[in-house]
Amino acid sequence: MTAQTIQKSKNGGRLRLWWQSVWSRFDDVPLLGWLIGALVAVGLEYAVGRPFAQLLGMRKSPALFGFLFILKEPWLIPSAIVYVAVMTILPIAALAKATASFANKTATALLRASTLLSVAVHLILLYAILYIWCDILPYRLIVVKLTLIAIVITLSLNVVNGYMGEFSCSHPGFISLGAYGASVVTILVFDDPSPWLFPLALIVGGIVAALGALLVAIPSFRTRGDYLAIISLAFTFIIKSFIENLEFVGGPRGLGGQPNWASLPVVFIVTIIAIWIINNFVRSILGKALNAVRDNEAAADAMTVNTQRTKMTAFLFSAFWAGVAGGLLAHVLAFINPASFGLQKLAEVLAMVYFGGLNSVVGSIVGAVSLNLLGEMLRPLEIWKWIVIPLMLILMMIYRPTGLVAFKEFDIVALLQPKQTTKGEQ
Amino acid sequence: MNKRILVSILLLLVLSVLLAACGGGGNDVIRIGINAPLTGDNPKVGEGTKYAAEMWLEDINAAGGLEVGGKMYQVELVTEDNEYKAESATKANTKLITQDEVLLIIGPQSSQQAVPAGGVANDNKTPMISPWSTNPNTTLNRPWVFRTPFLDPFQGPVVANFATEQFGATKAAVLYDVASDYPKGLAEFFKAAWEENHGAGSVVAFESFTTKDQDFSAQLTKIKESGADFIFTPQYYSEVPLIVQQAHELGWDKPIVGSDSWGSAELVNLCGDDCDGLFFSTHYAAAGATGATKAFIDRYNEKYGYVPDDVGALTWDTLLLAQQAIQDCGEITGDLAVDRQCVRDALANIKDFHGITGDMTFTPEGDPIKCAVIVRISDAGEFEFFEQVCP
Numbered sequence: 001m002t003a004q005t006i007q008k009s010k011n012g013g014r015l016r017l018w019w020q021s022v023w024s025r026f027d028d029v030p031l032l033g034w035l036i037g038a039l040v041a042v043g044l045e046y047a048v049g050r051p052f053a054q055l056l057g058m059r060k061s062p063a064l065f066g067f068l069f070i071l072k073e074p075w076l077i078p079s080a081i082v083y084v085a086v087m088t089i090l091p092i093a094a095l096a097k098a099t100a101s102f103a104n105k106t107a108t109a110l111l112r113a114s115t116l117l118s119v120a121v122h123l124i125l126l127y128a129i130l131y132i133w134c135d136i137l138p139y140r141l142i143v144v145k146l147t148l149i150a151i152v153i154t155l156s157l158n159v160v161n162g163y164m165g166e167f168s169c170s171h172p173g174f175i176s177l178g179a180y181g182a183s184v185v186t187i188l189v190f191d192d193p194s195p196w197l198f199p200l201a202l203i204v205g206g207i208v209a210a211l212g213a214l215l216v217a218i219p220s221f222r223t224r225g226d227y228l229a230i231i232s233l234a235f236t237f238i239i240k241s242f243i244e245n246l247e248f249v250g251g252p253r254g255l256g257g258q259p260n261w262a263s264l265p266v267v268f269i270v271t272i273i274a275i276w277i278i279n280n281f282v283r284s285i286l287g288k289a290l291n292a293v294r295d296n297e298a299a300a301d302a303m304t305v306n307t308q309r310t311k312m313t314a315f316l317f318s319a320f321w322a323g324v325a326g327g328l329l330a331h332v333l334a335f336i337n338p339a340s341f342g343l344q345k346l347a348e349v350l351a352m353v354y355f356g357g358l359n360s361v362v363g364s365i366v367g368a369v370s371l372n373l374l375g376e377m378l379r380p381l382e383i384w385k386w387i388v389i390p391l392m393l394i395l396m397m398i399y400r401p402t403g404l405v406a407f408k409e410f411d412i413v414a415l416l417q418p419k420q421t422t423k424g425e426q
Numbered sequence: 427m428n429k430r431i432l433v434s435i436l437l438l439l440v441l442s443v444l445l446a447a448c449g450g451g452g453n454d455v456i457r458i459g460i461n462a463p464l465t466g467d468n469p470k471v472g473e474g475t476k477y478a479a480e481m482w483l484e485d486i487n488a489a490g491g492l493e494v495g496g497k498m499y500q501v502e503l504v505t506e507d508n509e510y511k512a513e514s515a516t517k518a519n520t521k522l523i524t525q526d527e528v529l530l531i532i533g534p535q536s537s538q539q540a541v542p543a544g545g546v547a548n549d550n551k552t553p554m555i556s557p558w559s560t561n562p563n564t565t566l567n568r569p570w571v572f573r574t575p576f577l578d579p580f581q582g583p584v585v586a587n588f589a590t591e592q593f594g595a596t597k598a599a600v601l602y603d604v605a606s607d608y609p610k611g612l613a614e615f616f617k618a619a620w621e622e623n624h625g626a627g628s629v630v631a632f633e634s635f636t637t638k639d640q641d642f643s644a645q646l647t648k649i650k651e652s653g654a655d656f657i658f659t660p661q662y663y664s665e666v667p668l669i670v671q672q673a674h675e676l677g678w679d680k681p682i683v684g685s686d687s688w689g690s691a692e693l694v695n696l697c698g699d700d701c702d703g704l705f706f707s708t709h710y711a712a713a714g715a716t717g718a719t720k721a722f723i724d725r726y727n728e729k730y731g732y733v734p735d736d737v738g739a740l741t742w743d744t745l746l747l748a749q750q751a752i753q754d755c756g757e758i759t760g761d762l763a764v765d766r767q768c769v770r771d772a773l774a775n776i777k778d779f780h781g782i783t784g785d786m787t788f789t790p791e792g793d794p795i796k797c798a799v800i801v802r803i804s805d806a807g808e809f810e811f812f813e814q815v816c817p
Contacts, residue, residue, distance in 0.1 A: 059527065060527070063521070068521075068525075072504075078438075137524060138520060138524040138550075139517075139520050139521045139524045139525045141520075142516060142517055142520045143517060146513055146517070240605075241605065241636065244604060245604065251604075251607070251610060252604070252605050252606055252607040253537075253561060253563070253607040253610070253611060254538070254563075254607065256541050256542070256545070256563050257563075260549075329513075333512055333513060333516055333542045333545075334542060334545045335512060335541045335542035335545065335563075336512075337512070337538055337607065338605070339538055339605075339606075339607075340511065340512050340513075340538070344466075344467075344511070376517065379507065379521075382464050382465060382507045383464065383465050385465070385507075386465055
């Protein structure tokens with residue numbers, strides 16, 4: 001037993017070296033190359049995924065990289081590994097490597113033409129990948145939609161908890177205000193609404209949430225730290241009680257029957273817009289002022305930052321996006337009730353923000369995606385899932401107290417850069 | 427060295443894949459999805475569901491499978507946890523329908539999950555039966571969604587009529603949780619029924635509180651001063667003992683009446699002697715049960731160590747209902763769309779199904795027409811059958 005363990009740890013070291021050497025071969029692959037690889041991989045899965053899965057003894061293709069087999073059908077784990085390797089990892093790696101030089105040239109040309117064009121091409125590729133991936137198995141579709149919405153929620157909360165440095169607990173309240181605001185527009189206000197109304201409904205949801213934020217902000221922004229946390233927590237409960245006593249939206253019974261408008265393209269576009277605007281916001285002068293307020297409010301004030309207005313703007317801005325996400329959520333689920341927006345929701349969004357990383361747009365995306373996918377992949381563990389995930393959070397807080405990717409700027413141009421510029425260009 | 431390990435791992439992988447490929451199950455399997463709250467705020471409900479389902483599967487396996495149209499099929503239960511959350515219940519239902527390709531779905535139990543999950547089932551044309559959800563929206567305009575409990579618009583009048591006849595009461599008081607959909611809905615249906623019989627204003631106190639409140643003395647004092655003849659409180663087993671004990675401390679000696687949410691073995695444990703002699707309406711009476719109901723209760727009690735709550739009994743009925751629908755279908759073609767349609771039609775056509783919670787016939791809406799039972803809590807703390815009320 002002990003000899004085995006030693007062997008294992010030795011191998012662990014070697015494994016890491018091996019991994020690094022493998023990884024270094026992909027140094028010259030730009031983002032475009034990975035996207036091309038992924039697109040071909042999902043295309044391959046679309047074409048032959050199901051027969052291949054059946055050949056391996058599985059009824060259907062594994063939905064989330066084979067993780068759902070962990071407990072339920074452990075004898076299928078090897079099949080799932082083979083499937084993921086052949087359908088996902090190998091084609092992506094091979095194509096990324098094979099098209100590296102082409103991808104680098106294209107990426108350079110695109111960036112030279114215009115940044116906007118380059119971003120658009122990448123986004124279209126990303127959307128195509130997601131679309132085909134979800135089209136193979138409908139179960140993936142709902143997971144992807146809810147994950148995208150979680151990204152918007154996490155990002156918006158990061159504006160307050162990360163960039164502004166306050167601990168706000170009112171996000172479930174904002175999400176529910178947005179969800180109810182948007183649902184009232186699409187269900188109650190118009191008898192026969194057209195889908196073109198949906199953006200308006202989402203904006204109304206956002207504005208309702210922002211108005212709610214104004215109500216919290218006016219009395220509570222005289223306090224900081226723990227006191228703001230408590231007031232904002234109280235706000236969440238007030239909103240919940242408020243909606244429970246509003247008969248025209250169903251009270252505690254909830255409001256159902258939202259039209260089915262939150263399709264993948266809609267959710268995808270809203271998420272991209274949210275990421276774009278929030279990223280610009282936190283990189284603007286206002287965002288920097290926000291950081292200054294967080295680090296030292298008195299000093300920021302002395303340096304001519306209008307601290308009160310900065311905080312207020314950021315708070316309302318954050319609430320607006322939480323409201324928009326709430327509107328999307330309501331239309332994905334086609335049912336909302338006040339009980340869904342309580343402490344559990346708060347714990348969920350806070351976990352995503354702190355897991356991903358404070359003060360970082362990339363961190364929020366990483367946090368939302370990883371916790372959402374993880375929650376779904378570990379579903380077969382049932383009660384053990386609630387031991388594994390919190391344990392991960394604790395380890396995270398010990399080893400990386402600010403989160404996975406904290407305090408990092410999201411520089412879109414750097415992300416899209418070709419990886420061989422030093423050799424070819426100069 | 428390293429290479430040898432790699433090669434052996436690869437070999438092992440290939441071998442096990444071959445094994446899996448050869449050993450893959452045949453087509454003679456019927457998969458049934460269970461969507462239950464195994465974790466989250468209400469794990470007891472999930473547990474009752476799971477246990478009842480396990481017992482049912484035991485029976486099926488003991489019989490060598492489920493016979494449909496003269497052919498034996500193995501039954502596989504696919505249980506998914508919905509964490510007592512709406513999002514999770516929708517995801518679980520989508521997974522069951524599209525990934526596990528179940529023939530039909532049992533659950534979710536609470537309306538908070540059953541309403542959104544029912545939408546998914548209906549959109550994907552998969553039959554779903556909720557054993558516990560009482561919210562009208564669960565089955566409303568959804569031909570593919572059914573349920574086994576009676577609805578609140580039926581239970582409200584049942585309690586109102588019972589109290590009128592039994593206590594000769596003319597003035598009623600209601601104490602309910604305004605933040606929880608089931609108590610609130612039932613309180614309102616009761617009030618409407620009572621005022622229809624006794625005139626407007628005959629509900630002399632309509633008092634509310636919020637989930638997790640512990641102190642009800644303010645509301646109870648008001649109720650006492652209102653001169654009501656009895657209190658109707660459609661609350662859960664965790665709140666009822668507090669309400670009853672506090673009412674008795676304030677000197678209330680008139681009856682307190684409840685609804686099916688009282689029907690948990692925990693109620694008597696928490697309440698002690700205070701609950702003795704009280705009445706509530708429910709799906710079945712555990713004490714003094716006969717026939718199939720008694721057999722179910724005894725078996726459950728022996729296996730898991732406690733008398734099943736109504737969730738367990740209703741889930742049991744739901745599974746038998748599903749079984750009958752599948753058998754009525756006559757043939758499993760293996761084409762899911764056809765089989766699901768066939769099961770749905772069979773479910774809608776079931777007449778006078780003899781369940782342990784009463785006989786059922788479905789309305790076109792997918793709701794059952796069935797009788798309610800009035801239960802008296804005996805001095806020994808058992809739920810005794812008192813009378814049956816049929817629609």
